[in-house]
Amino acid sequence: MAVKFFGQFLVEQSIVSRDSLIMAIDLQEQKNLKLGEMAVSMGYITQTDIERAHNAQMSKDMKLGDLLVEMGFLTLNQLNDVITRQKNTHLYIGEALVQVGALTTDSLLQHLADFKADQAQYVSDGIELPGTVANSKIWEMAADLTYKMITRVLDLQFRPGKCYITDVIPSNFMLAAMDLSGDVEARYLISVSENLQKAVARAILSEKSVENEPVEVLEDTVMEFVNVVCGNVAAKASQMGVIMNINPPVTIKPPAGGLPVTDGHTTLCFPIHIGDGDKMDLILQIKN
Amino acid sequence: MKKVLVVDDSLSVARQLEKIISESGDFVCVGHAKNGAEAIKMNHTEDPEIICMDMNMPGMDGLTALRTLSVMDKDVKVVMVTSLGGVGDKFTEALKLGAKNVISKPFEAENVLRILREL
Numbered sequence: 001m002a003v004k005f006f007g008q009f010l011v012e013q014s015i016v017s018r019d020s021l022i023m024a025i026d027l028q029e030q031k032n033l034k035l036g037e038m039a040v041s042m043g044y045i046t047q048t049d050i051e052r053a054h055n056a057q058m059s060k061d062m063k064l065g066d067l068l069v070e071m072g073f074l075t076l077n078q079l080n081d082v083i084t085r086q087k088n089t090h091l092y093i094g095e096a097l098v099q100v101g102a103l104t105t106d107s108l109l110q111h112l113a114d115f116k117a118d119q120a121q122y123v124s125d126g127i128e129l130p131g132t133v134a135n136s137k138i139w140e141m142a143a144d145l146t147y148k149m150i151t152r153v154l155d156l157q158f159r160p161g162k163c164y165i166t167d168v169i170p171s172n173f174m175l176a177a178m179d180l181s182g183d184v185e186a187r188y189l190i191s192v193s194e195n196l197q198k199a200v201a202r203a204i205l206s207e208k209s210v211e212n213e214p215v216e217v218l219e220d221t222v223m224e225f226v227n228v229v230c231g232n233v234a235a236k237a238s239q240m241g242v243i244m245n246i247n248p249p250v251t252i253k254p255p256a257g258g259l260p261v262t263d264g265h266t267t268l269c270f271p272i273h274i275g276d277g278d279k280m281d282l283i284l285q286i287k288n
Numbered sequence: 289m290k291k292v293l294v295v296d297d298s299l300s301v302a303r304q305l306e307k308i309i310s311e312s313g314d315f316v317c318v319g320h321a322k323n324g325a326e327a328i329k330m331n332h333t334e335d336p337e338i339i340c341m342d343m344n345m346p347g348m349d350g351l352t353a354l355r356t357l358s359v360m361d362k363d364v365k366v367v368m369v370t371s372l373g374g375v376g377d378k379f380t381e382a383l384k385l386g387a388k389n390v391i392s393k394p395f396e397a398e399n400v401l402r403i404l405r406e407l
Contacts, residue, residue: 002395012390
């Protein structure tokens, strides 16, 4: 019941052993050349060119391929050739598992079908963001996955409201936040009303009543929900080629007038309508 | 019954895991550590056979603790229980550092117990 990659699914289901998966990953690492290595193997550039581009990357926030073109080591056509060759020769984990003898070709097809069925619940239906937001596909996915987790983890029925850009994070009973870093920098926040905090706690703790739970446990369940969503968002992001690191979650008590957003950030608010008087918002504070 | 140590900064996850473990009939929970450093200390004092450990914790994180535990105690079996399980690099790193398996959050009780019983 989480976003997974194929190798993990196979180990979790005891279809392949941990040792077989490590062997297959090692084989992938040997066979799948990085962009620079592939360009060298195709005779377009030298190892020295790569080193010069890597040094230039320290002061320029550019992908290696784009930098190799900008520095005149590769033409755009050559870069496209290299990327195409990388794609065409890529050894996927399933094929690697067949090569190390952990799966047969026939069983691979069946397990791939089972994996796709398991992960189908996390395929995005699409969400529209207002205006131009950097890395919009990542944030659309984050909102979409949040909605799916509200249904599947919290077992709550809801109606998503229209996303809008805001200067103030709307006030609510409590906020749980997690900072995201890596290729993207943002703060992911979920705000809940008092009733919804208890609903989250009941779902996370699998308890019928949480009336006698201490405040720190109730708050912790909302933080844990944020942790679960953000971990799965990071997994989806990595499948999309974006590195996203998560940090331990924190709680925030917002003032009655709401929290002003941090300078240099675009803040998106996704209202989530759950029931009479119950309010939840997903807020993404994205560094510009 | 096999002794299990739970390592997670989240009170609610620790509660969930302790409940699953204690109701299984096969395992007994010997304690709850809130970060990697506490896990290393409690591994010494409680001598668990299995450790269920989160990756993302304040202070010493799970992967750092796993690295230390795999050197200090060759017998203890560590399973990572984490929301980051689906991140391929993290999953691979955990296995290469000696974790026996990685369980993604949100988890189901039967999946957790099946994996613990297979260790």
